Amino acid sequence: MKSGGPEEYQTVRRRRSALLQDRSKSTRRKLVRVAMQLWTERGFETGLEDTTVDEIVRAAGVTRGTFYFHFAHKEEVLLEVGWSTAEALNADARRWVAAGQPGLAVLDQLLKALAERTESVPRLGVQKTLAAFSAHGVYPRGERNAVSDAFGLALRAAQDGCEISARVDVDELAEVMESVTIDAVKRWAAGDGRDLLPVLRCRAYVVVNGVLPASS
Numbered sequence: 001m002k003s004g005g006p007e008e009y010q011t012v013r014r015r016r017s018a019l020l021q022d023r024s025k026s027t028r029r030k031l032v033r034v035a036m037q038l039w040t041e042r043g044f045e046t047g048l049e050d051t052t053v054d055e056i057v058r059a060a061g062v063t064r065g066t067f068y069f070h071f072a073h074k075e076e077v078l079l080e081v082g083w084s085t086a087e088a089l090n091a092d093a094r095r096w097v098a099a100g101q102p103g104l105a106v107l108d109q110l111l112k113a114l115a116e117r118t119e120s121v122p123r124l125g126v127q128k129t130l131a132a133f134s135a136h137g138v139y140p141r142g143e144r145n146a147v148s149d150a151f152g153l154a155l156r157a158a159q160d161g162c163e164i165s166a167r168v169d170v171d172e173l174a175e176v177m178e179s180v181t182i183d184a185v186k187r188w189a190a191g192d193g194r195d196l197l198p199v200l201r202c203r204a205y206v207v208v209n210g211v212l213p214a215s216s
Contacts, residue, residue, distance in 0.1 A: 003138055027062060028070045030081070034060040035077045036125070044124035048074065078125075078132040085117050086146035093150040103158025104208065111181070111204055115197035118185055126189035130182075145182055148178040158208075168211040 035056050039047035053074065057067050066115040071077055089110055096106045118126060152174035158164045164173075188196045
C-alpha cells in the first residue's frame, strides 16, 4: 500500500494534536466541575480544605498524575473558574459584536451573563475565587485580562456606533468598567442583600453616562 506524502503526514499530526487538545480541555473542565461540586456539597467554609485531591480524581475517574498535569494545587481550580468565566465573556462579546449588535446592548448582555455565572456559584465560593486571584496576582495564563477586553469590545462598538463619545479612551474606560464591576461582585459575595445584575447595570450606567456624546 502506498504511504501518504509529507503533506498528508502533517495533516494527520495536526488532527491528532487537535484531538489531544480537545481531550485535555475536556478533562480539565471535568476536574473543575467535580471539584466545585464536592466543595459545594460540603460547604465552602471547610470543603476546599477538607476535600483531598484523591477524592477529586476518584470522583472524576482520572489519576493523580492527570490532576497535577492540569493543576499545581487545589486552589488553581478556583483560578480556572475565574479564567473560564472571563474567556466565555470575551467569546460572547466577539460573537455579539460580529453579529452587528449595538455596543451598549452588548455591554448589557455581558453584565447579564456575568451576573448569571457569578450567582450560579455559592457566595463563599466566589469569595475564595477572588481571594485566589488576589493572592496570585495574575491574569488568565499570562494573557491580557479577558474581562477588560470583553468590555473593551463592547465599548469600542458603542464608540463606532456613536453611542459614546469619540474622544474617550476605550481601553481606559474598559478598565474602569472592570474595576467597578469586580467591586460589585466582591460586595455581593460578601453578603450584599441586593441582586447582582441591577447593581452591575447601575454602575455601568454611571460610567457610561459620563462619556455620552455631547448631543445626548
